[in-house]
Amino acid sequence: MSGLPELIFFGIDWVAFSIPFIEFYALYIVISLSLNLEFGYTGIPNFGKVLFIAGGAAFGGAVAGRLAAYILGVGGNEDFITFNARIITQVNADLVNDPVLAIELVVIALLVAALVGGLLGFLASYPALRLREDYLGMLLLGVAQFFNVVLRTYTPLIGGSQPIFVPDPYYYWSTLGSGVRDLIAMIVMVVFAIAVYVFLEKVVRSPMGRTLRAIRDNEDASAALGKDNAKMRQNVLIVASAIAAMAGALYSFQVGSVEYDTWTRFAWTFWPFLIVIIGGVGNNSGILVGAFFFTLVLRGLEQVQPYLQPYIFFNVNWLQDLLLASLLIIMLYLRPEGIIREKSSHTLNKGVLGKITGSKGGGKGDEAPGEGRLSRISRRLASLFQRRNVQTPTDQAEASKKTG
Amino acid sequence: MVPEYLISALVYASLFAMMAMGLTLTYMTTKVPNFAYGSFVTLGIYSSYTAVKVYGSNPYIGGALGFVVGALVSALMYLGILRPLARRGSSLVSLMIATFGVDIGFIGVFGVYTDYLQYNLGHIDSPQFYALPDFSLWGYSGVTFAAPLSVVAIVLGIYLLFTRTKFGVAMRAAVENPPLARVLGINVDMVTTVSWMLAGGFAGYAGALLTLQLPAGTATGSNLIVEIFSSSVLGGLTSIFGAAVRGLIIGGSEILVTLGLGLGFGTPGAVVIGVVFLFGGILLIRSKRLRSKVVGIIFAGFGVWIVADMVAGFPVDFMSYELVNGFGPNVTPFQQAIPLLIMVVTLMVIPQGIFSINFRRLLGRERK
Numbered sequence: 132m133s134g135l136p137e138l139i140f141f142g143i144d145w146v147a148f149s150i151p152f153i154e155f156y157a158l159y160i161v162i163s164l165s166l167n168l169e170f171g172y173t174g175i176p177n178f179g180k181v182l183f184i185a186g187g188a189a190f191g192g193a194v195a196g197r198l199a200a201y202i203l204g205v206g207g208n209e210d211f212i213t214f215n216a217r218i219i220t221q222v223n224a225d226l227v228n229d230p231v232l233a234i235e236l237v238v239i240a241l242l243v244a245a246l247v248g249g250l251l252g253f254l255a256s257y258p259a260l261r262l263r264e265d266y267l268g269m270l271l272l273g274v275a276q277f278f279n280v281v282l283r284t285y286t287p288l289i290g291g292s293q294p295i296f297v298p299d300p301y302y303y304w305s306t307l308g309s310g311v312r313d314l315i316a317m318i319v320m321v322v323f324a325i326a327v328y329v330f331l332e333k334v335v336r337s338p339m340g341r342t343l344r345a346i347r348d349n350e351d352a353s354a355a356l357g358k359d360n361a362k363m364r365q366n367v368l369i370v371a372s373a374i375a376a377m378a379g380a381l382y383s384f385q386v387g388s389v390e391y392d393t394w395t396r397f398a399w400t401f402w403p404f405l406i407v408i409i410g411g412v413g414n415n416s417g418i419l420v421g422a423f424f425f426t427l428v429l430r431g432l433e434q435v436q437p438y439l440q441p442y443i444f445f446n447v448n449w450l451q452d453l454l455l456a457s458l459l460i461i462m463l464y465l466r467p468e469g470i471i472r473e474k475s476s477h478t479l480n481k482g483v484l485g486k487i488t489g490s491k492g493g494g495k496g497d498e499a500p501g502e503g504r505l506s507r508i509s510r511r512l513a514s515l516f517q518r519r520n521v522q523t524p525t526d527q528a529e530a531s532k533k534t535g
Numbered sequence: 536m537v538p539e540y541l542i543s544a545l546v547y548a549s550l551f552a553m554m555a556m557g558l559t560l561t562y563m564t565t566k567v568p569n570f571a572y573g574s575f576v577t578l579g580i581y582s583s584y585t586a587v588k589v590y591g592s593n594p595y596i597g598g599a600l601g602f603v604v605g606a607l608v609s610a611l612m613y614l615g616i617l618r619p620l621a622r623r624g625s626s627l628v629s630l631m632i633a634t635f636g637v638d639i640g641f642i643g644v645f646g647v648y649t650d651y652l653q654y655n656l657g658h659i660d661s662p663q664f665y666a667l668p669d670f671s672l673w674g675y676s677g678v679t680f681a682a683p684l685s686v687v688a689i690v691l692g693i694y695l696l697f698t699r700t701k702f703g704v705a706m707r708a709a710v711e712n713p714p715l716a717r718v719l720g721i722n723v724d725m726v727t728t729v730s731w732m733l734a735g736g737f738a739g740y741a742g743a744l745l746t747l748q749l750p751a752g753t754a755t756g757s758n759l760i761v762e763i764f765s766s767s768v769l770g771g772l773t774s775i776f777g778a779a780v781r782g783l784i785i786g787g788s789e790i791l792v793t794l795g796l797g798l799g800f801g802t803p804g805a806v807v808i809g810v811v812f813l814f815g816g817i818l819l820i821r822s823k824r825l826r827s828k829v830v831g832i833i834f835a836g837f838g839v840w841i842v843a844d845m846v847a848g849f850p851v852d853f854m855s856y857e858l859v860n861g862f863g864p865n866v867t868p869f870q871q872a873i874p875l876l877i878m879v880v881t882l883m884v885i886p887q888g889i890f891s892i893n894f895r896r897l898l899g900r901e902r903k
Contacts, residue, residue, distance in 0.1 A: 170628075176628045176631065176632075178570075178631070178635070258879070264627055264628055264631070265566070265567070265568045265627060265631065268568060268570075268628075268631050269568050269764045269878075270878065270879065272570065272760065272764070273760070273761040273764055273765065273875055273878060274875065274879075276758065276760060276761050277761055277875045397639055397642065400635075401635055401636070401638075404635065405636075408632065444650065444654055445646065445647045445650035445651060445654070446646065448646070449642075449643040449644075449646035449647045449650070450643065451643070452639050452640060452642045452646065453640055453643035453644070453647075455636075455639060456636045456637065456639040456640030456643065457640065459632070459633070459636035459639075460616055460620075460633055460636055460637075463625060463629055463632065463633055463636075464619060464620060464623060467623075467625060467629055
């Protein structure tokens, strides 16, 4: 029954350091990616991000606990909220012998969270389609703030100011030694983050991703090309909110409880925005970099804290807020596009392009010697346009060259 | 003797009117909703706390201090952060995110300051404190008179400024059409800075007065942002007097509706009435005639109020809420539902604010 090994360099246990680090990193990757889909790619500034995450965590956690207690027959007629600690302790003890149920619980909670998140996203899409950015920002911020009040004061859901515990599906692993449970929770989170990254990267590389950018950059143009802007925006909000809600539910399993005071607009709306701004607006790989940098700053501060505290009269935690706020302003001023700029959209691969242009790398007779693939494509496109009597910009340029 | 809840409604309403006017001023001049505006209220709260508890002086001197501190910090925020960003060509959303960031910065600042008060000066109640002592006049607390009178003074002052002084006219010009105002030789930057100063000052002053009525803390101002936005949006973000009126309505309705309606109808009756009004209102809004549309809005709003009152009937943990959020026992937490719902309804139905409704046409005096 031994826990994880210790790996100590420079006075820091790297195993104990990196598990929460990676957990946090993966969590914020997921949330920031979903925000990036809304804000970076589609141009919906979702200032109520915390609403969707907290909604997923609250409903997922509340349903998982009740369901587990019901299936395992724990608690009987006792009030779930009042006797929460006792019921969940018993549930956890029973779950050790029932790994299938543990997995089912996670899956069901994720589904519930996705449903709740999707529903909230659907509701949020109603104003998002109709309001300007500034009004929308105020509205979503207000709704999210109010939701926090609801969580705090409406006791039947997650106990209000008395937080409730969530059944621990990883409880079996905690019997194997210290740290093993956290390792498993971390792996689940990382797998989820990778899945979300792959999915969103597929989405933004698809024609739909290009449509989203078109909607962001020029609404009228995309509408003129026959795209349903409203429907697209709605879908984006639903999908992104469902993802964020699932991240919230996973987080509540990881910490083992749902509390209203976790869900502040600072940690769950501001931080994701900060990550998107640092990493790169409209760039998923930038989010990975931004989230890493952000996690490093935050966890690094935590490591330094004990050494710094004796010299400072106030709680070192406040430095974190000041530092992050200044970081945001500096980033906005110096490099608003983020560490990694938005790339132009991904096009077809070389083989397919070759087929379209009718050449497979070799010469086909109709190209000038030394001509690159791109210029060949543009020339072919130009000849296509000419056949239809359409003036291309290059035509105009050439015409003006001739006359001038 | 006037009932207690009427007094708290009056004070609450006056405070919101001041805050809403400030936010509207900044929105009019810069076109950016200031998410950090709630923190300026907190600045006023701690100015008052410092004046009373640390220096043992009068809370109304704290109010003046709150005005000055709020004005200075607000000007600093505009000149130091928003103006450079705007000159750099930042988008509206970037500026909104920046004000959000400033709000986070304020959390850190208040944290450091309250820690200083706690550990260095021994004021252990500084992160959360009860209402400060106030003088009383004819059996009522001083703030009962001070808050409404201040609103009247501010509205009158702004009216005179806008209509009787050269600077005020320049301000209006700068709001209406900045490039044209610049051509005419108006210093638009100066005008904007002054309106930011006034806005921060109003928030700080309102915050200082708030400490006389309610318990307050580091998060109080930040949590009020829903009501402040709602008041401003409802007034129409472009009308400063609209903001004052709506601030009064929002503040008053929050307390009167949640308390009054519940006493009058009893819960089941209230639900039925509320739902009937809500649906009737929605049906009317859908009709083509403008007059029935507006009647519908009023009906729906009334229905929403009553339903919100039902919401307020949920089991409520008064004590913890009071301690955490800094509201008094007269204020139920769910009352925030009312400004929020009002905000949603307004944004959806009359996005330009109530002052945009053509009341003449409503009354039938003017034909299409």
